[in-house]
Amino acid sequence: MxxxxxxxxxxxxxxxxxxxxxxxxxxxxxxxxxxxxxxxxxxxxxxxxxxxxxxxxxxxxxxxxxxxxxxxxxxxxxxxxxxxxxxxxxxxxxxxxxxxxxxxxxxxxxxxxxxxxxxxxxxxxxxxxxRRLFPAYAWVRRLIRSGALGTVRRVRWTEGHPYSWEPVTWSMFDRRLASGGVLTDTGSHVFDTLFWWLGDDMTLLDHQDDSLGGVESEGRTWLRFGGVDVIVELSRLRPLGTACVITGSEAEVRIGTDFPAGECTLTTHAGEELHRGDVDAVAPAQNEWExxxxxxxxxxxxxxxxxxxxxxxPAEDGKRVVDLIDACYHGPARRAMPQPWTTHRTTSGA
Ligand SMILES: NC(=O)c1ccc[n+]([C@@H]2O[C@H](COP(=O)([O-])OP(=O)(O)OC[C@H]3O[C@@H](n4cnc5c(N)ncnc54)[C@H](O)[C@@H]3O)[C@@H](O)[C@H]2O)c1
Missing domain, CATH: 3.40.50.720 (NAD(P)-binding Rossmann-like Domain)
Structure with missing residues (x-):
């Protein structure tokens, strides 16, 4: 061929x-x-x-x-x-x-x-x-689908570090090129993963970001996927770490969200540790970047x-991510992130 x-x-x-x-x-x-x-x-x-x-x-x-x-x-x-x-x-x-x-x-x-x-x-x-080919992400999907966590109740996703990607143009910072900031960039990966793990039944509850007209550096989003409460916290400024914790009725799994994921754990609520360490790549997931x-x-x-x-x-999976990002930026759930240093100015002139 x-x-x-x-x-x-x-x-x-x-x-x-x-x-x-x-x-x-x-x-x-x-x-x-x-x-x-x-x-x-x-x-x-x-x-x-x-x-x-x-x-x-x-x-x-x-x-x-x-x-x-x-x-x-x-x-x-x-x-x-x-x-x-x-x-x-x-x-x-x-x-x-x-x-x-x-x-x-x-x-x-x-x-x-x-x-x-x-x-x-x-x-x-x-x-x-x-990211669907990251071994740890594929592992979580298998755990959810197999029922190994019991009924999934909560997901907490935290991903933040001082910005380190090096685009060769202003594509990530100039709003005319980027459209949005951390949510458009990192959030596209995160939201795609959440849909991939938890399905299409999603409600956006609340969203805060720090945009004052430019691209945002901080975002906090509260969602519900079916019966699963999800919080996503993203930052291009603060070293929040990179981790996702998925809590089910029987067990909790924690992965690093970077590649490679580093230490991942799976622990039952009875305290039994079922896994600690790297996650094997199960095809099509791959354990080398290239x-x-x-x-x-x-x-x-x-x-x-x-x-x-x-x-x-497929393309349809891209659309649901775009819809969610847009709802975060422009829908009724959006609130400005509290930034007292800009919104409550002192009168002393200091
Ligand atoms: N898969 C990932 O993990 C990952 C990582 C980073 C970026 N991205 C995505 O890749 C895309 C590009 O990001 P980047 O970091 O490479 O940006 P970049 O600024 O480094 O590169 C963009 C390139 O596109 C060129 N360009 C601009 N308009 C063009 C046009 N009409 N036709 C052809 N080329 C054009 C620019 O000259 C530049 O060379 C974005 O969608 C970004 O979100 C994906």
Whole structure:
């Protein structure tokens, strides 16, 4: 079977840290185009691909139109606000798309994108949600599904550290590119995971963030998934740690939410420790960073080439995340986070 000709569109930090190191090792796909309006970014991305053993000679192009005959499928890793239009154009031109998170920055765009995908049934639109391939995340899902925790009652997700990702543009900070802050960025992963673990029956109870017009750095969200109470606390400023605790009627599981997860525990309410330490990777989960992205791309390539093969994260899963993020920002549940240092000014002039 011929391999899928793949373009990487958007050659910034995500392309270089996630997709390009993996690409030389993906069965069924080969890199044929690198697209970025800044050709220097495309050249830097090519260097990363070569460092990781890539031997193809992809076309470097400032727009995907220049390379349109060179590829069948694309990884879209451009700033958030560019996702919707670019992906729709690609689908309309018969290209499969693996789209970085979040799917779009508005529910209306996500709805339109789903419709475009439905109108072009020969093309595949899949979401990049690589945390589903983290061994600890997959383990929690198995524990929930098998009933090993009893009835799940609570999830507490805390993920915070001083911002350390290094985008090559202002894509995460300029509202015109990013749309939102920590919730749009980290929250897309967290919300996708919660839906993946707990299902679609979700109510947003309350949301606070610290945006005063720019992108938020802090977010606190209260949700209910079926009968499960969920609190998500995210920060780009404070070292909150990275952990998720899932409490069931019989047992409690705790994982690190970074990769690798580090020490994970499973303890019954009777005090018996059933697990402590690393979690084995059960396929398709992977215990090496590069292997995660090889697996994600290999699945995308196979799903693009083979009717009936499902992507790990279909487009519909992207839409529910976009809807939730939007409800947090703009719905009735949103409250400004108390910031007494800005809202209660002293009159002393100090
Ligand atoms: N999977 C993950 O864990 C992960 C991690 C980080 C970022 N991301 C996602 O990847 C995407 C990109 O983030 P990043 O950190 O690489 O940003 P970045 O700023 O580092 O890179 C964005 C790149 O896109 C280019 N670009 C802008 N508009 C374009 C267009 N219309 N066509 C082609 N290229 C264009 C920019 O020149 C830049 O090179 C975002 O959706 C982000 O949320 C995913």
């Amino acid at each position: 011929t391999s899928l000709r793949l373009a990487v569109i958007g050659c910034g930090a995500a392309a270089r840290a996630c997709h390009l190191p993996a690409l030389p090792h993906v069965p069924g796909a080969r890199l044929t185009a690198l697209v970025d309006p800044d050709l220097g970014h495309a050249e830097d991305a090519l260097a990363v691909y070569r460092e990781h053993g890539g031997t193809e000679s992809p076309r470097l192009a400032a727009t995907w139109h220049e390379a349109r005959d060179m590829f069948d499928a694309a990884v879209v890793a451009v700033p958030h606000t560019a996702h919707a239009r670019l992906t729709a154009d690609l689908l309309e031109n018969g290209k499969h798309v693996l789209l970085e998170k979040p799917m779009t920055t508005t529910p209306a765009d996500a709805e339109r994108l789903l419709k475009t995908a439905a109108d072009h049934p020969d093309t595949l639109l899949a979401m990049a949600h690589p 292997a995660l992205f090889v697996e994600q791309l290999a699945n995308f390539a196979e799903a693009g080439r083979t009717p009936g093969v499902a992507p790990y994260s």
